[in-house]
Amino acid sequence: MIKNTIISLIASETGSDRAKFSWFKPAKGQFQIYYKLGTEQPEYVPDFVAETDSAIFMVETKARTDINTQEVQAKAAAAARWCKHASNHAATVGIKPWRYLLVSHDEITESKQLIDFIRFEVK
Template identity: 35%
Template sequence: MQNQYWETTDYRASVSRRFVMLKPQAFKVPSEAFVRDFRTPVNPLSQGFTKCCYPYQKIDSDTEREFAVIMEAGSEAGVMRWMKPGIGQFRIEYAAGQSYEPDFVVETAKNEMSDPVVQAKAKAARKWVHHANDHAKDTGGKLWTYVLIPHDAVEPSATITSLVSTYAQAAELV
């Protein structure tokens, strides 16, 4: 076969069901360890949340722990609940069958913000938010906002309002 031409196609958004049931998350804790409150510096597991969908969360870095603290204190922005999705619970396809699973909303290192893979994920997420908001408008649901936050912006003095106003990206059909 000669003179073949392949063009990248986009995916078509469809709502197959209104929601995905959140499943319990399992964590392994070494026998000599114990689960600590999330306000203390990095540990494999944290507890003590009031707004998280889960009673325990696996915190992988101090930046994630600090972001969890910000989310818990986010009442000025109307934060009612948050979660750090478990593996396979929240997938956004961004390129030819490759899925992206956000940490919270979206968080990445500042020096990687212009990385082509990060930008491809952001583009896919903005499109996902666009379709999710179209669906929400049709069904009376809540609107979504996509936020790509560099890791060095996550600090104890940050608030959800300041992070969203600084880093929110418009939902778009690109």
């Protein structure tokens, strides 16, 4: 439900032209994002990726009580680093930047717009 609401909000920013919006649920191994947690380096797979006419958003939704846990913050740092590298490459070839959003589940309501979620970008 929460992911569907965010997807709908991002899609609404593209107006009626659905061709300007796409999203997918990444598969394990698709991005190869690894984070350090203690002595382990598990793989992180974001909840979903959504593309608008101006950017590609890698999005993770979490319960507010989990946002500041060591594991969630380690995943966010790794994903933000991945997005930074992807954006740097994108700039050299003239394509859209990548942005990582870590959104608390209680921030997601149908009355919000995409601009309301940009403040959750992790850089």
